[in-house]
């Protein structure tokens with residue numbers, strides 16, 4: 001079975017992890033700060049806090065933004081549940097803005113209308129979390145001007161986005177956002193097994209992110225309330241969590257980051273081959289707008305004539321492991337219980353009904369990709 005996504009770990013990666021195992025610190029040594037600095041250098045962001053998953057990153061980003069009980073957070077339905085759960089962890093309420101059917105990212109005019117209405121009801125969100133779906137950046141410039149107009153904190157869920165760019169900047173640069181959250185889960189652009197990071201250009205947010213990801217505890221005397229008891233002293237200032245990344249994971253991430261550009265090049269090549277080979281099939285193909293370079297985390301097609309379930313099963317029976325991203329969050333039983341229902345976000349629901357994710361990962365061979373294309377053609381034509 002050709003999977004839809006897969007990590008690519010080589011001997012250099014293995015050596016980097018073994019090196020940590022032979023050294024003094026498995027966690028909280030020098031490799032996590034090195035990985036954080038390398039992520040800043042790559043993306044252009046000023047500050048980075050490495051965490052043990054993007055899920056944790058989204059949680060601490062919401063906490064750093066001050067989200068708490070009674071607040072409202074908005075995101076898109078077309079994402080993994082983590083993009084919305086982070087608001088609920090903080091005791092806030094969640095609502096969604098539908099997606100644009102072409103980009104599959106947040107629909108900026110739907111956002112504008114919803115903001116106008118929310119302002120008139122005095123029910124604006126504190127935070128907006130946009131998702132760079134499949135690795136394609138949202139229209140950040142337009143979104144930023146809307147969030148500035150209404151004083152909303154803007155968080156990018158870039159779990160799919162590391163390596164992609166928007167205008168002249170890398171995703172993660174935080175040029176148009178307050179914070180950007182990355183994921184290093186194995187199918188993502190690079191992996192640290194589990195892992196994530198939050199990037200920001202604001203020192204105040206950086207301090208809060210560090211606190212919330214590390215038990216709310218500081219060893220910085222300048223932040224202490226009252227006097228230090230001595231060199232061993234630390235203080236807990238917030239109710240934080242243990243969301244730290246270990247040095248072993250950071251060593252894998254750091255070694256992988258050196259190969260990110262070559263991974264991106266291979267992903268883009270594979271996407272181009274799909275673009276050209278699938279153009280005459282009854283499929284709606286992904287579109288990349290001219291101001292963006294996608295990180296190509298996912299190559300998603302929509303079936304325009306065929307039943308998705310049937311095609312999914314036929315492809316699997318022939319060894320092509322297509323997948324589906326995502327079941328709209330508001331249709332999950334947990335979210336239905338909160339009052340959301342079928343029909344609330346029709347574009348996301350329509351996309352979900354027809355979408356298929358084709359195999360795309362750096363080690364996919366030309367022969368494997370030809371098999372995917374030929375099998376699709378055989379089934380659809």
Ligand SMILES: Cc1ncc(COP(=O)(O)O)c(C=O)c1O
Pocket residue numbers: 053054055056079080082083131157159160182183184185195196
């Ligand atoms: C858009 C999005 N956000 C967040 C996450 C959570 O990432 P992690 O597995 O690193 O917690 C995922 C995972 O698939 C995702 O796709």
